[in-house]
Amino acid sequence: MSLSSCQMTRQRQFASGCFLLVCFLVILFTYYKPEIEFPDFRDYLRRGNHSCECPVEAHIQDSNLNRSSEQQVEAPTDGPQHIQDVEVDAEPDTLLLIWTWPFGSKFDLNCDMFNYKGCRLTDDKSLYQQAHGVFIHHRDIHGNLGNLPSEPRPWFQKWVWMNMESPTHCSKLPGLDNLFNLTSCYRSDSHIPVPYGHLVPQTSEVESFQLPTKDKLVCWIVSNWHDGHKRVQYYNELKKHIQLETYGRAFGKNVDDQNYAKILSSCKFYLSFENSQHTDYITEKVFNPMKLGTVPVVLGTSRENYEDHIPGDSFIHVDDFSTPKELAERLLHLDQNMTEYMRFFDWKNRYKVEGSQFGREHACKACRYLEKNKGYQASHSLTKWFWDQ
Structure with missing residues (x-):
């Protein structure tokens, strides 16, 4: 056999050997799947390189770990699965x-x-x-x-x-x-x-209500005076049947904040007369006496509307009486019947008054x-x- 024939024989043997080796490797990887360890993707992200095209599952998993500062973005269902982290600001005030x-x-x-x-x-x-x-x-x-x-x-x-x-x-x-x-x-x-005020539930154990010292029966503090006001007309009739202690600019007796609280707490009843009558128009003229331990006698919106805001047994409404004289008689009766009078404060065992901040x-x-x-x-x-x- 010549030299060239020998070389050709060796080449054919080498090619056959390579073919058999490839076939062997294909069979091996088909039936036996070795565990191949890749670099940790999280370590890669921590190094600051986010520009590669990366496995979607790894990126989403890492985003879940940092959800407070990054927004998770779903990969598109087709096309290259290239995802970038999206920075979002906290919602502004x-x-x-x-x-x-x-x-x-x-x-x-x-x-x-x-x-x-x-x-x-x-x-x-x-x-x-x-x-x-x-x-x-x-x-x-x-x-x-x-x-x-x-x-x-x-x-x-x-x-x-x-x-x-x-x-x-x-x-x-x-x-x-x-x-x-x-x-x-x-x-x-x-x-x-x-509202001008409201009642809130007592959240702690309440001490028994102590009535402030009373040396006046009915009081009224008023500055805005107009003869056409319903409250002025009612007052002019009521004063004919009961003694009223009056204060305020309308009577030439200005009252400062300190004296205001002192006067209110010293009266058994206070004329909580609003300057006009409208739905829900219930002002501090009602809530302040209640807070200071005085029973408000109200003139304003309907009794039903008052009861939307305060207990029905915490006040006296002028509409409950056919005339100012009848109201005066009721107040004089309560002055002589302390047990009956004290029932107007039963609500204090359940609620307390809170005023609004204008x-x-x-x-x-x-x-x-x-x-x-x-x-x-x-x-x-x-x-x-x-x-x-």
């Missing part, structure tokens, strides 16, 4: 802009006392375009609406109409309809109701409302809702 300070009286721009997190109050009008809500006090709106924001309203922004006066004592203003999104006032059907509470509750109610709202018929019913 809800921002409420105080456009008009109620009666010019500023309050603390902090809602922590109400345990409202995520609410921020400001009076910086340069933040108008960022504000989620604009807080506007009715009595501080100019008649031509000229002091309201003039810039276009951002699509996400809501205007909050705030007012604690009754319809009788605040003017209708043209143009209010379709201008505000939300209302905040003493009315229960307001979007953000803030302005600050409205703003904080409005901010809280905006935080929880992001959908669109509007108050189309503000005039009809507040003044015309």
